Amino acid sequence: SQQGEEDPQALSIQEGENATMNCSYKTSINNLQWYRQNSGRGLVHLILIRSNEREKHSGRLRVTLDTSKKSSSLLITASRAADTASYFCANTQGGSEKLVFGKGTKLTVNP
Amino acid sequence: EPEVTQTPSHQVTQMGQEVILRCVPISNHLYFYWYRQILGQKVEFLVSFYNNEISEKSEIFDDQFSVERPDGSNFTLKIRSTKLEDSAMYFCASSRGGVNEKLFFGSGTQLSVL
Numbered sequence: 001s002q003q004g005e006e007d008p009q010a011l012s013i014q015e016g017e018n019a020t021m022n023c024s025y026k027t028s029i030n031n032l033q034w035y036r037q038n039s040g041r042g043l044v045h046l047i048l049i050r051s052n053e054r055e056k057h058s059g060r061l062r063v064t065l066d067t068s069k070k071s072s073s074l075l076i077t078a079s080r081a082a083d084t085a086s087y088f089c090a091n092t093q094g095g096s097e098k099l100v101f102g103k104g105t106k107l108t109v110n111p
Numbered sequence: 112e113p114e115v116t117q118t119p120s121h122q123v124t125q126m127g128q129e130v131i132l133r134c135v136p137i138s139n140h141l142y143f144y145w146y147r148q149i150l151g152q153k154v155e156f157l158v159s160f161y162n163n164e165i166s167e168k169s170e171i172f173d174d175q176f177s178v179e180r181p182d183g184s185n186f187t188l189k190i191r192s193t194k195l196e197d198s199a200m201y202f203c204a205s206s207r208g209g210v211n212e213k214l215f216f217g218s219g220t221q222l223s224v225l
Binding site: 033035 | 142144146152154159161166167202204210211212213214217218
């Protein structure tokens, strides 16, 4: 299965702290993407990291990819209450047009 | 930033009825998708559409499902005879260059089958 699995399932932190979420997958991938979903809303793309990249930054977000361990992590630095959401990793494989999502990490940032 | 828009935001229907979920993808995008999310579960791929035809579909996307791009702007998902288990949030997405670029998702249609 190429399904991503996020860890932890839920994370609660204080504003200003860093939040780290992990994702594991089982097969070779083309790329790995992270999405955010506010409660009851659509998915918003955060960052895409390709299989030949090891780290990528976007603002307060830092994503790493370790293809030898088949894992990725998303770090949100200096978290804000507005970062409260569910975060999903998703990957693609081969010539498939399918994004395969994990179950997500529900992040709560307390003011 | 341009958006993918979906209508309606909520749809309630009786089991066995047909529903059509509508989406307007971003205008210069070429790849279109439907995903669904049953409450508390993963987001699941249903179908991808490119160059006016289905490019890939999942095992969920059986004969009861169909997609259409009837004009240059709309992209629809039809469920011919809804079942209770079709109750879910349905998301439309589009991409300029396919799944190896970022996907833009709509806000979803919450479908409730009674």
